[in-house]
């Protein structure tokens with residue numbers, strides 16, 4: 001179906017919510033080079049790297065592109081020297097064997113492994129008092145924390161689960177890669193398979209596991225990544241605003257001012273953020289619904305779904321599922337994938353369908 005895009009003030013793009021498929025920019029020699037470069041990111045030649053950086057600067061602006069790339073390079077350098085500190089986050093992956101060993105000791109490893117590859121479809125019905133009538137019943141498929149390169153079994157489970165549900169729009173709230181540094185190509189290959197199985201428009205944001213070098217490839221495959229940007233969805237002549245911020249958990253490159261530029265004060269707005277840690281800024285910026293992930297709901301929980309760790313500076317009740325802060329509704333997905341170790345206990349993986357409701 002033909003896509004219709006109309007540029008309106010500054011950073012806002014009107015998109016026909018019910019009818020269009022996001023079209024990738026036409027493949028040019030430059031984008032083809034950049035795609036190949038992304039595939040070999042760690043070994044980029046200087047010329048190719050410069051071309052990719054130029055593309056990111058053209059897409060994001062100089063400050064955003066350079067700060068994101070610079071922080072990534074600093075992180076990679078720290079990882080490279082991780083042996084100097086046993087407390088370095090990348091050494092947490094050594095912790096994976098401790099987790100697996102502990103689960104084996106209590107006879108729960110097999111179950112925890114199966115749990116990680118078994119996805120629940122959870123239905124959530126947030127009521128937004130000012131929601132335009134035309135968006136009553138609008139279904140948003142929310143996928144988060146895919147870490148889709150962790151194993152073929154997980155990739156297959158996520159793709160199969162997403163293919164089996166019905167929705168009007170799909171949103172992704174970050175963490176496509178398993179690790180926080182290194183090769184991006186396995187994650188991109190599986191994201192391409194996932195994108196091919198998704199219907200209609202797909203929007204997303206980047207998480208703390210995602211390199212900004214993944215951005216051109218994700219957008220070339222038809223995933224519009226909202227990098228402190230908004231689009232307006234149109235349905236029955238009415239509008240719903242969809243905004244997205246870059247990662248606020250590790251990179252700290254979120255920018256609400258830019259993200260919400262052009263969104264009218266009275267507009268009903270859904271914000272995509274990798275982390276729920278921005279809940280205060282979001283609520284006081286007039287966001288109506290915050291969709292996020294990052295916490296994995298704890299991933300390994302005590303009986304009663306009580307998380308041991310959330311890795312986020314938030315009140316505990318924001319760590320998983322539906323919540324409210326002031327007038328804003330929020331939903332923290334426990335994620336479809338896993339990090340550190342491919343196990344889950346007392347914390348099912350899920351994909352979520354949010355069906356929007358008027359009052």
Ligand SMILES: [Fe+2]
Nearest residue numbers: 145175294339
């Ligand atoms: Fe994650």
